[in-house]
Structure formats: C-alpha cells, structure tokens
Amino acid sequence: MSIQWTCIAxxxxxxxxxxxxxxxxxxxxxxxxxxxxxxxFFMVQHHAGAYFYVLLGVLTLFLVDAIREMRKYAxxxxxxxxxxxxxxxxxKLFRAQRNFYITGxxxxxxxxIRRLVNMLIIQDELTKKAEKIIKEAEATVKLAKSTVMxxxxxxxxxxxxxxxxxxxxxxxxxx
Numbered sequence: 561m562s563i564q565w566t567c568i569a570x571x572x573x574x575x576x577x578x579x580x581x582x583x584x585x586x587x588x589x590x591x592x593x594x595x596x597x598x599x600x601f602f603m604v605q606h607h608a609g610a611y612f613y614v615l616l617g618v619l620t621l622f623l624v625d626a627i628r629e630m631r632k633y634a635x636x637x638x639x640x641x642x643x644x645x646x647x648x649x650x651x652k653l654f655r656a657q658r659n660f661y662i663t664g665x666x667x668x669x670x671x672x673i674r675r676l677v678n679m680l681i682i683q684d685e686l687t688k689k690a691e692k693i694i695k696e697a698e699a700t701v702k703l704a705k706s707t708v709m710x711x712x713x714x715x716x717x718x719x720x721x722x723x724x725x726x727x728x729x730x731x732x733x734x735x
Contacts, residue, residue, distance in 0.1 A: 561655075568622060569662050575669035582676050593684035596677065616670060623663040629656035 561569065582592070595601060604611075633653040 564622070565659055565662065568619070568659075568666055572662055572666040572669065575666060575673060578673055579669060579676065582673070582680070589680045589684040589687060592677075592680040596681060612670065612674070616667065619663050619667050619670070623660065623667065626656055626660035626663055630660060632656075 587595075596605075630653065633649055633656055
C-alpha cells in the first residue's frame with residue numbers, strides 16, 4: 561500500500577476505535593458531555609467544522625480516484641492474452657476495490673462519529689431534564705401531602721367543635 565492509502569487505513573482504524581469506545585458503557589453520556597465541553601475539546605471544536613469538511617473533501621477525492629481505478633482495470637476485456645498480464649490486472653483491480661472500501665468506510669464512520677457525539681449530548685441533556693422533572697414532581701407530592709395533613713382535623717379540634725356545638729345548642733334552647 562502506498563503512504564496515502566496507509567494513512568487513510570490508519571484513519572479508518574482510528575475511527576473504528578473511537579466508535580467502539582463511544583459505544584461501550586464505560587463512560588456515561590454525562591461524562592462524554594463533560595469531555596465535549598472541556599477546554600481541550602473546545603480548542604479543537606472551534607475549527608472542527610472546517611476540519612471535518614476538509615477531511616471529507618480529501619476522502620471524497622480518494623474515493624473518486626479509487627472509483628476511477630476500478631473502472632480502468634475492470635474494463636480490460638482484451639487483456640486475457642497472457643496469464644501474467646491477467647493476474648497483474650486482477651491485482652490492480654483488487655487494490656482499487658480495497659482502496660474504494662477503505663475510503664467509503666472512512667467517510668461513513670466520519671458521519672457516524674459526528675452523529676454519535678450529537679446523540680450523546682442530547683441524551684445527557686434529556687437525562688438532566690428528566691431528573692429535574694422528577695425532583696419537581698417529588699417536591700409537589702411532598703407539598704401536597706403536607707397540605708392534606710394540615711387540612712385534616714385532628715382529635716382535639718373535633719372535641720372542641722363538638723363542645724362548641726353543644727354550647728350553641730344549649731344557648732339556642734335557653735332562648
């Protein structure tokens with residue numbers, strides 16, 4: 561493999577490792593969100609959009625080159641004169657196809673990683689909102705219970721009410 565395809569394959573392996581690490585339940589979405597909002601990531605994120613599109617452009621150029629090479633070596637109908645030349649053409653076609661798959665998967669995983677980052681951030685925000693709603697609901701239930709308990713008459717107030725009723729009836733009878 562030439563140096564450019566070795567670099568692209570290395571980048572693909574790096575992307576696969578990043579996706580695997582992001583998919584493992586080692587770190588929670590809250591940890592990932594803290595990492596994505598850290599100073600280190602912020603410095604990279606400032607120009608991440610430009611880096612992403614430049615990288616995507618370079619990978620697309622290599623993808624187009626691989627497609628061109630595949631078409632070039634796939635259309636050799638008259639090359640079956642000698643076995644050695646046929647094998648040479650097959651090897652070149654294999655390399656072109658390999659390069660096509662490497663760049664295609666590298667482009668695909670770039671989009672997957674971008675989407676995973678967005679999904680992890682959204683999941684953390686939704687988790688925070690759910691925790692906030694649960695705390696508010698618990699506080700509301702606690703307030704409602706205390707209000708209901710305060711509104712219930714206890715035994716001493718019922719006795720006082722009955723005493724007042726009897727005094728009222730006695731006063732009405734005396735009138």
